[in-house]
Amino acid sequence: MITVIANLKGGSGKSTVAFNLAVWLETNQRSVVGYDLDPQCTLSDLAMLRSEIGNKPDLEIHSMRAVLRDHLLSHGDMEVLVDVGAANMAAMKEAITAADRILVPVPPSQADVWATQRFLHIIGPDTSAMRVNQNQQMVAFVNRADKHKSIRETHETEAALRMLPGIDTVLPQRLRLRTGYRRSLSEGMTVFEMWPNSKAAEEFRAFAAALYPDISEIPAKITMSELA
Ligand SMILES: Nc1ncnc2c1ncn2[C@@H]1O[C@H](COP(=O)(O)OP(=O)(O)O)[C@@H](O)[C@H]1O
Ligand SMILES: [Mg+2]
Structure with missing residues (x-):
């Protein structure tokens, strides 16, 4: 399956x-x-850091390719993940024509809802006729969600996303704002490798399992630092 992770704003967590x-x-x-x-x-820097440190599994990350669409479509049954930014709109649109699914992280704010609306507006007409998969799914979710239930913006953002034409699904499995993401990235690690039993890890696993429901997860190993 080809999953493209996209939206217009930097810093949303793609x-x-x-x-x-x-x-x-x-x-x-x-x-x-x-x-x-x-x-x-x-993404390339993270994969490089990971391999320099010797963290396993290694990641195979390609950078920009000519005839990108053909490359994306050439991987058969492998899972293809594409990280695209607005700095390269041509690549974003080309990747979206090959995608089975577009995953759109949206921080909880009005400005981010507007940016998502604009993103849908920009890519829709330009890519729809070219799509390989006519059942392509647009899946949005709130990233950096508020931790406290009393803060309204996360709910409001999800409600606004549900109203946007062009979005097929708003995942209920939001990812909250957790410092663990920044810390683990600086070690070339994921939140669930660094702190397998943390709330961040639990949330991320629920999120990933919702995206790939046919995968039955291998239980996490408990690290020594967590036992201490
Ligand atoms: N759920 C989250 N909680 C806390 N920090 C996050 C979360 N998601 C992303 N970040 C942090 O926000 C920053 C920007 O994320 P990044 O993935 O680089 O965004 P993008 O690729 O969309 O520009 C990074 O420092 C990252 O670690
Ligand atoms: Mg990025």
Whole structure:
């Protein structure tokens, strides 16, 4: 399946989600190939850091390719994850024509809902006729969600996303704002490798399992630091 992780705004968590998902899939016995089409190259940097440190599993990440669409379509049954940024709109649109699914992380704010609306508006007409998979799914979810139930923005953002034409599903499995993401990334690790029993890990696993319902997860190992 080809999953493109996209939206217009930087900092919404595309690369973080792409990286954590790629490792989660590999850990659960899926073969993954990643594409980093953002000139910021965050996903490639993370994969490189990971291999320098010696963390396993390794990730196979490609950078921009000519005839991108053909490359994306050439991987058969492998899971393909594509991290795209607005800095390369041409690549974003080309990747979206090949996608089975577009995953859109949205931070909980009005500005991010507007940016998502604009994103749908920009990509819709340009890519619809070219799509390989006519059942392509647009899946949005709130990333960096508020931890406290009393804060309204997360609910309001989800409600607004549900109203947007062009979005097929709003995942109820939101990812909350957790410092663990930043810390684990700086070690070339995912939240569920670094702190397998943390809330961040639990949330991420629920999120990934919702995206890949046919995968039955291998139980997490408890680390020594968590036992201490
Ligand atoms: N759910 C989250 N909680 C806390 N920090 C997050 C979360 N998602 C992403 N981040 C952090 O936000 C920053 C931007 O994320 P990044 O994935 O680089 O965004 P993008 O690729 O969309 O520009 C990174 O430092 C990342 O670790
Ligand atoms: Mg990025």
